[in-house]
Amino acid sequence: MPEGHVIHRLARRYGAAFGGRPVVAESPQGRFADGAVLLDGQTPEGAEAHGKHLFVEFPAGWLHVHLGLYGKVAWGVPPVPAPVGQIRLRLANAANYADLRGPTVCEVLTPADKDLLHARLGPDPLRPDEDADKARAMIARSGQPIATLLMDQKVISGVGNIYRAEVLFRHNLDPRLPGRDLTDVQWKAIWEDLVVLMADGVAGGRIDTVRPEHMPEAMGRPPREDAHGGEVYVYRRAGLPCLVCGTEVRTEAVQSRNLFWCPRCQAAV
Missing domain, CATH: 1.10.8.50 (Helicase, Ruva Protein; domain 3)
Incomplete structure (x- = not known):
């Protein structure tokens, strides 16, 4: 399972690749179809990590991902290829795409639900001003x-x-x-x-x-x-x-x- 520094690096990459530009969101696998509909066409506003949890901010809510033991993200640049394998979530824009496979968690949270999740987690040495x-x-x-x-x-x-x-x-x-x-x-x-x-x-x-x-x-x-x-x-x-x-x-x-x-x-x- 990736340690916290990997997820913080991933948050930086999601923020740089997708922040401030509308994305196409889809779930080729189908297991995140409802969530992808919520995110499709929206503009991510930033990304962050808390421990092994990744959060990407959208107007519709927070995309929350926990890779677990088997989750991986594959990156590429357009043209976006036809989906191969069990892709839970694909985000794409004119410059980048990211395919998420095999996460333990992939969901959209409300701000209140995100706050509750943070409260259950211990302090993260990589987050500023942690207690x-x-x-x-x-x-x-x-x-x-x-x-x-x-x-x-x-x-x-x-x-x-x-x-x-x-x-x-x-x-x-x-x-x-x-x-x-x-x-x-x-x-x-x-x-x-x-x-x-x-x-x-x-x-x-x-x-x-x-x-x-x-x-x-x-x-x-x-x-x-x-x-x-x-x-x-x-x-x-x-x-x-x-x-x-x-x-x-x-x-x-x-x-x-x-x-x-x-x-x-x-x-x-």
């Missing part, structure tokens, strides 16, 4: 492991498996530490780091979390080759030596997602 204390309060009340809480979108929005593993490593935190045992100083460091790391992800289009002194050129090691991201410390590095201490990186399933950590750098205190 990090809201997430802190939920974490402080919980006995669940911090690794679980960081993936809970009601606690923090946009953090996925990669950012979760990497931010815990960067702050030498045992992923099994109960949320209530996380200190205010540790939480502040996590949040501030996510703000920077995820903004870098938006800018560069990939996740890089390794500090300069541990990059390939500094350590004389080959660069990482993995379609899931750039240079990382522990994510998908199970069985390999930790870049900092040389201990074998471990992995285990936590709520059906693979967690990665270094048992030495992230040892319980």
Whole structure:
């Protein structure tokens, strides 16, 4: 599932491609036919993201998309080809088209419904003026492991498996530490780091979390080759030596997602 930086990049692209110009909207698959009728011929007024949720503003309401595990957007320029495959929503104008396939959610929301959805989501490190204390309060009340809480979108929005593993490593935190045992100083460091790391992800289009002194050129090691991201410390590095201490990186399933950590750098205190 795409992490939050991908959805923020997608919002920027939707805004740039379709903002301020009327669109043709259709649902070749048919599953979004009623929504497409509402949006067809309208002029999008902007786009934004909150965590893993994409919103595009139309006079008729807010297009809300959650890609989930299988959703994808394919982009192109006219002439717009005949639909191929299960396209839930196609938006097109004179300069661009975008085909949305396989999302978990594709719907039109009223402003009130959109507000309710935002209220159910945790603060997003990529949204300006977010209240990090809201997430802190939920974490402080919980006995669940911090690794679980960081993936809970009601606690923090946009953090996925990669950012979760990497931010815990960067702050030498045992992923099994109960949320209530996380200190205010540790939480502040996590949040501030996510703000920077995820903004870098938006800018560069990939996740890089390794500090300069541990990059390939500094350590004389080959660069990482993995379609899931750039240079990382522990994510998908199970069985390999930790870049900092040389201990074998471990992995285990936590709520059906693979967690990665270094048992030495992230040892319980």
